[in-house]
Amino acid sequence: MREAFSNALVRLALADPKVLLLTGDHGYALFDEFRKRCPSQYINAGIAEQNMVGMAAGLARVGFRPFVYGLAAFVPIRTLEQIKLDIAHDHLPVVLLGDGAGFVYSHLGTSHQSTEDIACTRAIPGLEVLSPADRFEMTACMDYAYAANGSVYLRMGKSDRGDVHTSPIDALQPGSLLKVRDGRADRPGLIATGSMVRTAVDIAQEQNLTVWSAPTIKPLLIDDVCAAARASTGLVTLEEHSLLGGLGAAITEITSEHLPTRVLRIGVPDQFSKHCGTYDYLLNEHRLDSTTVARRIYEFVA
Template sequence: MREAFSNALVRLALADPKVLLLTGDHGYALFDEFRKRCPDQYINAGIAEQNMVGMAAGLARVGFRPFVYGLAAFVPIRTIEQIKLDIAHDDLPVVLLGDGAGFVYSHLGTSHQSTEDIACTRAIPGLEILSPADRFEMTASMDRAYAANGPVYLRMGKSDRGDVHAGPVGALQSGKLIQVRGGRGDRPGLIATGSMVRAALDVAQPLDLAVWSAPVLKPLSADDVCAAARATTGLVTLEEHSVLGGLGAAVSEITSEHHPVRVLRIGVPDRFSAHCGTHAYLLREHGLDTDSVRPRISAFCTAIAPGAGVAASA
């Protein structure tokens, strides 16, 4: 997925000299090709992310198309005020690239883990949020971000979990879900985003559950969410993000207003990590690995099965 990101960025910059890449002293190997082919469009702003975002706002005002790259713990989290006031308030076409979202930078501890970025950015007016699941969604997300007339946050999670699509997905429509697996209508459906789409597919196969990917988290289509709810008996959301304020919250907000249905939100509990370790270890610690997710979804299937009666809220 990171290769697809790099390729898309080079392609956009070669086609449009107004495209600029700003980085906070990160991603050298990732941007080797960009620096080789577009050296005059590359700016290393140093370890000064807040200044970098302000610089991007100024460049956008004079007609450039800045892409601002940093670790998700810093872009957007460290720079949230600058994103809000310098970029989003004036609806400037700046693309914010938050790499390593969730637990990707696991060994570096809480300071470098980002499980609150969706919640923080969802509340900023006018800021679109993209969360690709594989290389095909990444390419489509980059094209959508470039075509946007306003600010975009593109969230990059674990990049080596494999494809979830067989080929290109085409242009991403505003807030549309992409169904990646069919399933039985008498069982719940899974809506996942980013790295958790792969986990959703692994869990869904033996249970014969439908799976939708949500590459566009804001705006999120109420029509699509309700259609998924009507096609199933309940919804399960999966995200490598806090259960507060992310995909699960967005789906629950939509269904509570438009199509009340049981929703099981699977994400990071409301706590910090107790220990450092590998990415796989932290998924286990927070109950996001497949072995932890599968029994929760199986129990939810049983609880909401036709004739099971009214169960407690998930």
């Protein structure tokens, strides 16, 4: 998925000299190709993420198309005020790229684990929120973010969990759910985002469930969510993000108003990680490992 991200960024920059990449002293190997082919469009703003976002706002005001890259713990979390006031308030065309969302940087501890970024960015008016699940969704999200010509946050989680789609996505429709797998209509359906879509697909194959991916968290189409609810006996949401304010919250907000249905929200509990460890260890600690998730879904189905 990271390769798809890099390829899309290079392609957009070669096609439009106004595209700029700003990084907070991160992603050197990731951006080798970009620096080689678009050296004049690359800015290392250093370990000063708040200034970097302000710089991006200024560049956008004079006609550039900044893509601002950082770890999700810093972009958007450390820079939330600047994103709100410098960028989103004036609807500036800036794409914010938060890499390593969730528990990717597991060994670095709570300071680098980002499980609140969707909640924070969803609440900012005028800021769209994207969360691709595989390389195909990443490419579609990058193209969508560029074409949107507005303020966008793109969340990048675990990048090596494999594809959930079998072919490229022609065009990402804002707010749409993408059906990944068909299952039985007399069972709950799964709506997942980011890294958890792969988990949802694996579990769905065992339990014969329908799976939808949500690459767009904000906006989220009411009609698509209601259609998923009508096609199932309930909904299960899966995300590597806090249960507060994320995908599960967005789905329940919609269903509670438009089509009340049973919803099981699977995500990170309202707690910090107790210990450092591997990525898989933290999934186990927060009950997001495949075995625990499969059991919870099975109990919900029953």
